Amino acid sequence: MLNNINFFYFLGIGGIGMSSLARYFHYMGKTVHGHxxxxxxxxxxxxNEGITINYSENVKLIPSWIYSKQCLIIYTPAIPDNNKQWIFLKKNVKNIKKRSxxxxxxxxxKFCIAxxxxxxxTTTCSLLSHILYSDGIKITSFLGGISKNYKSNFISNGKELFLVEADEFDRSFLYLSPNIACITSLDQDHVDIYPKKDILINAYVNFSKKVKKPYKKIFLCKEDSFLYKxxxxxxxxxYYSTIYKEDYxxxxxxxxxxVWYFDFHTPKGIWKSIxxxxxxxxxxxxxxxxxxxxxxxNINQYKIRKYLYLFKGIERRYSIHYNKNDKIYIDDYAHHPTEINxxxxTVKQCFPKKKILGIFQPHLFSRTKFFENSFAKSxxxxxxxxxxxxxPARxxxxxEYNINSNILLQKVNIENKLVSNLENVMFIIKEKKFDFDIIITIGAGNIENLVNPIKKWLKKEYGDKNY
Structure with a gap:
């Protein structure tokens, strides 16, 4: 079907999963527009890469070629039902599919790893993509974050192997049929889709049943007892683990x-001091x-060590943006209590006895309400x-949510705390004079807009450094 499509229109093109798909079709020489x-x-x-994007719901901004049989509309389930372009396209265009x-x-x-x-x-997929790409394997990877090595969430040098993230939101991963799957963890989230943990577990069990020959292997973290059962x-x-002596x-x-060093055990031997x-x-x-x-x-151990050493990480995953004169700034995507914990x-292990100022933006009303007490403890x-x-995102x-940041703040048992909107954060940091050693911005929303202002202020206040 996709071979006959030359025009693609993305609804919600700025999403991390949508944008990697848009980049793929643009890389394939197709015409790509989005909203x-x-x-x-x-x-x-x-x-800047040549993809046309509009930022208004005005339907007149939609290109006329959407009516062509050679056009496909791709949407994210996160698009609001009342979006005017979405309403118009559902009514007037037949060739529409979800990203998944x-x-x-x-x-x-194709040979697919999910x-x-x-x-x-995202970290696992990005690192594995980096290893395979560096080894010369012809891969195409769709990532859930921006790789610092490649400055993109899309990596491609061929189509021998496809590497994708299996997103559980909206049960999207059940569309996939990979040859090799990996399940890194299982923790309750997306409570609007999975109100009970058993529902989420069953979805992952169903995902495991989609794995196909050849290979038909599932790499599973042994620490997750729910999945193990x-x-x-x-x-x-x-199995793989950092606790149990399993296959790996x-x-x-x-x-x-x-700096962290470790030994890695394989069924064939030990890789010392990585x-x-x-x-x-x-x-x-x-x-x-x-x-x-x-x-x-069967990638060579010593090549893997080299590729691992050259791995730069992912943007917004423990990204250190400033480190000078005993002041440190870290930005992280954590948006779940487990991730914040x-x-x-990790920050306290790396920088013991340092005072930490956290700036946290809760993501989604449903998630904040469901994990209200857990967020407070974190x-x-x-x-x-x-x-x-x-x-709010989508x-x-x-x-019935009965939640806002003031309600959450009351449950956080520390003395120095306050609620702010995004626009006032820099004023508060400058005027309140928190006695911090480390600043961490935490969250999956638009809190990333604080990164450059905080970096700029720290450089001015405590000295410049290219970190």
């Missing part, structure tokens, strides 16, 4: 000068997953807290 409500650094980059359906069509008859999991799939009779499982595992962790490019036990799990799959694909723990690990207004506020 998004927000102008962001990502949409700016798409435009299109990704399935692209990878259907990385799923509540936490860690569901899968323990499955013959096609390959990492141990003997040593931290020297904020240097991790990114800190944290959660990232060591992700690295172990990527190394396990790379070893399973491991983020703060944020209590900070010394100072600026809590931003909830970023949601509209409903009375």
């Amino acid at each position: 998004d409500k927000n102008y962001t650094p990502l949409t700016k980059n798409l435009e 359906q299109v990704l399935s069509l692209i990878t259907k008859n 990385i799923g999991g509540t936490h860690g799939k 569901k899968f323990f009779l499955e013959k096609n499982i390959i 595992y990492s141990d003997n962790i040593v931290i020297k000068n904020n 240097k991790s490019p990114i800190p944290g036990i959660h990232n060591l799990k992700n690295i172990t997953a990527a190394l396990s799959i790379a070893d399973y694909l 491991v983020l703060i723990k 944020l209590e690990k900070l010394d100072f807290l600026i809590l931003l207004d909830i970023y 949601e509209c506020y409903k009375l």
Whole structure:
């Protein structure tokens, strides 16, 4: 079907998954246009690459070729039902598909590796993509974050192997039929789709059943006992771990000068004293997953070590933007209590006895309400807290949510805390004079708009440095 399509129109093109797909079709020489409500650094980059984007719901901005049989409309499930362009296209155009359906069509008859999991799939997928690409394997990768090595969420040098993130939102990953799957973790999230954890677990079980021959292997993190109980009779499982001595595992962790070293065990032997490019036990799990799959694909150990050493990480995943005169600034995408816990723990391991100012933007009313108490416990690990207004993303506020940032703040048991909107954060930082050593911006919404202002202020206040 896709071979006959020359024109693509994306609704919600600024989303991280949508933009990688848009880049793919643009890379294939197709005409790509799109709509998004927000102008962001990502949409700016798409435009610089030659993709046309409009930011108004005005239907007159939609190109006339949408009526052509050679055109496909691709939408994200996160697009609001009341979006005027979406209403118009549903009424007037027949050739419309969800992003996940299109990704399935692209990878259907190809050798495909799919990385799923509540936490860690973007880091795992990005690192594995980097290893395979660096080894000369002809791959096409769709990432859920911007790789610092390639400055993109789309990597391609051929089509021998497709590497994708298996997104559980809206059950999107059930459209995929990979040859190799990896499940990095399972934690309740997307509570609007999975109100109970058993529903989420069953979705992952169904995803595992989509894995096909040849290979038909599932790499599974042994630490996740919920998944283990569901899968323990499955013959096609390959386990990896940072705790249990399973098929693949990492141990003997040593931290020297904020750098993590570990040993990696394979079914054939031990890789001694590997240097991790990114800190944290959660990232060591992700690295172990990527190394396990790379070893399973028979990539040379010493080449993998070299590629790992050259891995720069992913934007907004423990991104250190400033480090001078005992002041540090880290930006991170964490938007779930589990992710905030491991983020703060990692910062404290790397920079002990430092006072931390956290700026957190909750993402989605439904998630904030469901994890209200868990968020409060996570944020209590900070010394100072600026809590931003909830970023609604695809949601509209409903009375039954009964949640806002003031309600959440009351549950956070620390003394130095306040609520702010995004626009006032810099004023508060400058005027309140928090006695911080470290600033962390935390969240998945538009909090990334604070990165450059905070960097600029820190350089002016405490000295410039190209970190």
